[in-house]
Amino acid sequence: MLTTYQEAVDWIHSRLRLGIKPGLKRMEWMMDRLGNPEAKIKAVHIGGTNGKGSTVTFLRSILQAEGYTVGTFTSPYIEQFNERISVNGKPISDQEILELVKMILPLADELEETELGGPTEFEVITAMSFYYFAHHPQLDIVIYEVGLGGRFDSTNILHPLASIITNIGLDHTNILGNSYEEIAFEKAGIIKANTPIFTAVQHPGALKVIEEQAEKQHAPIYRINHEFSIQKHNSLEKGEMFTVEMGPLSVEQLEISMIGKHQTENAALAVMAAQYLTQIGSLVITERAIRNGLLQAYWPGRFEILSEHPLVIIDGAHNDEGIATLVHELSTRFADRYIHVVFAALKDKKLDQMIAQLDKVADQITFVSFDFPRAAAAEDLLKISHSQNKLAVDDWKTYLIDEIHCLNTNSILVVTGSLYFISEVKPHLCRILKNMKISL
Structure with missing residues (x-):
């Protein structure tokens, strides 16, 4: 028992x-x-x-x-x-x-x-x-x-x-x-x-x-x-x-x-x-x-601003409609910012449409793998994208530490995709941001 x-x-x-x-x-x-x-x-x-x-x-x-x-x-x-x-x-x-x-x-x-x-x-x-x-x-x-x-x-x-x-x-x-x-x-x-x-x-x-x-x-x-x-x-x-x-x-x-x-x-x-x-x-x-x-009312992981300086947002946009909504808000609210999107997804989603929408709004897009049975490989996501500024990363934890420290006042980091990924990434991002504030 x-x-x-x-x-x-x-x-x-x-x-x-x-x-x-x-x-x-x-x-x-x-x-x-x-x-x-x-x-x-x-x-x-x-x-x-x-x-x-x-x-x-x-x-x-x-x-x-x-x-x-x-x-x-x-x-x-x-x-x-x-x-x-x-x-x-x-x-x-x-x-x-x-x-x-x-x-x-x-x-x-x-x-x-x-x-x-x-x-x-x-x-x-x-x-x-x-x-x-x-x-x-x-x-x-x-x-x-x-x-x-x-x-x-x-x-x-x-x-x-x-x-x-x-x-x-x-x-x-x-x-x-x-x-x-x-x-x-x-x-x-x-x-x-x-x-x-x-x-x-x-x-x-x-x-x-x-x-x-x-x-x-x-x-x-x-x-x-x-x-x-x-x-x-x-x-x-x-x-x-x-x-x-x-x-x-x-x-x-x-x-x-x-x-x-x-x-x-x-x-x-x-x-x-x-x-x-x-x-x-x-x-x-x-x-x-x-x-x-x-x-x-507060619901975590839905266009949630984790930090304003630097500007870091997470959003559990895990399907075509969710991505469309995210893209609309980014293009409406942050059209003057350099938008860096980090994206992870499950392989059974309609990935081509989702990535095509992100390609349009992202100045830089990074695809990552995460530990989940149905997770898509970063390299497979990269192949779907037509962005001129794209990257595939397996170690997303180390990568996010480096990227957040490189954000400037005109940049925004948007981490999005599968809710299973968001549940993993949110506590990690919060620790990074907390440590940054402590060290300032």
């Missing part, structure tokens, strides 16, 4: 060997054995291609500002594995992880002997979260982020108070489909009968699929630029200001500290969900809590 936190985490990660196994049967089997904890929690379910984590954070921060205790289930982690299961933004303890694993492990072994086969890593973590949240004594509500797709995602055994689909992009096409419509069908699988769906999807074909699924489920639908919209948007030096209009009602001059116009859409979805929870009497959320919560 496992006796330490590290042994528990190693066992969870060992489940990666099973890969991705779509379907809900294994989750339903485990939930039945655990007394169906998923049925005992009030939840909001959030899917989409990009923006899920940010929307989770905006909504959590709004609810916290009103004084509620809020659980969140997110993936992947950026700074610490435990943050995937958190309460009021605080990751659960090492001891709690160990105890949860001790409870799930025998079930996983038993399930392995059935025709369903053993649970995947994500299914194990999801099962742990359901049990934890159902037995938490002070929890008011939980916000669940979909892991992959929606229809067959292990979180989709939920029957939430409301569902959110942030947007649709061409990501995980090898699993979810090759068109916006096919991917939208998988994402729309989280829409439940008579349960409202809030969405920022704007691609016409994808939105039509979501509308059709909502109609089949008799689910009220609230669409951006239809039932609600963003008006009077103004980019600030360290965030965004905007108004959310909901028919005859509006919430004026909201501010967020996250950078990018796309974040106003994620924030607007959180506002709509908060208003709905108040409307049905599940919670009571004031406009003051909405304002304070949005302003205080």
